[in-house]
Amino acid sequence: MPRTIKDQTVEQLGGRSSVLARQRREHVEMDRLMDxxxxxxxxPRREQVLKQVVQLVFSHAFAEETVLWPAVRRSVPDGEELTARVEEEHQQINDLVADIERLPPGDPEREDKVRRAFELIRQDIRDEEDLLLPRLQEAVDPPRLRGLGTAWEAVRQTAPTHPHPVVPRRPPGNALLGVPLSVYDRVRDALGLGSPAVVRKVLTGLAGVLVAALAAVAVRRKRH
Structure with missing residues (x-):
């Protein structure tokens, strides 16, 4: 029986840069923030912490779906079944958090959805650490785990940070949509805009400014 990665040393996981060690560190941080x-x-402080949870969970999950789960499906005999289970959990979390972001703080329905989302996130962590990741550990060697860790981290750093329920859970669909969605989400985060509708207005305004500036440059060039 594969051993859960929760109780292993960093060396047993393949070193700090191993995808297993990176995953566990972020799982610990998710637990801390939810608590x-x-x-x-x-x-206001609760809302800030919730925002941190959302940003961490969705960038983490996107990197899993883009880099890690394809590796599991290639390397683990029942990888298809294992990853399908986790992807279903990700979709449920996605749907719940999309609802949470549409409801006002303090709304009882919103708090119930936060509770349910946290329960699913914790279940997802357990499924990954106790079932899926130990199977990957059995199937690949430490250098490969470190290579996956590097690729996973690169994707995570540029991944979307909010729920997008209609986005596919698997490559190439998620990877193709990841870049524009990441830009959209990170503008939203940087400007502190909670509502997607507000973000769309800001981005539309910035696009209009950019088009006007380009038109002005083109007119100047024609005059000269």
Missing amino acids: QYRALDDG
Whole structure:
């Protein structure tokens, strides 16, 4: 029986840069942030922590679906079944968080969805650490785990940070949509805009400014 990665040393996981060690570090951070959210009474601070949870969970999951799960399907005999189970959990989390982002803070329905999303995130962590990742560990050697870790981290750094329920869970669909969605999400995060409708207005305004500036440059060039 493969051993859960939760209790292994970093060396057993293949070193700090191994995808197993990277995954576990982020799982620990997700748990910490979810516990912090539950412990807080202050509304604005709770919302900030929830935002951190969302950004971490979705960039993490996108990197899994783009880099890690294809490797599991290639290397593990029942990898298709294992990854399908986790992808279904990801989709449920995606749908719940999309609803959460549409509801106002303090709404009882919103709090219930936050609770359910946190339960699913924790279940997803357990399924990955106890079932899926140990199987990958059995199938590939430490240098390969470190290579996957490097690729996973590169994708995570530029991944979308919010839910997009209609995006495919598998390559190439998710990878093709990942770049524009990442730009969209990171503008939203950088400007502190919670509503997607507000982000669309800002991006439309910026696009209009850019088009006007390019037109002005073109007119100047014709005059000269």
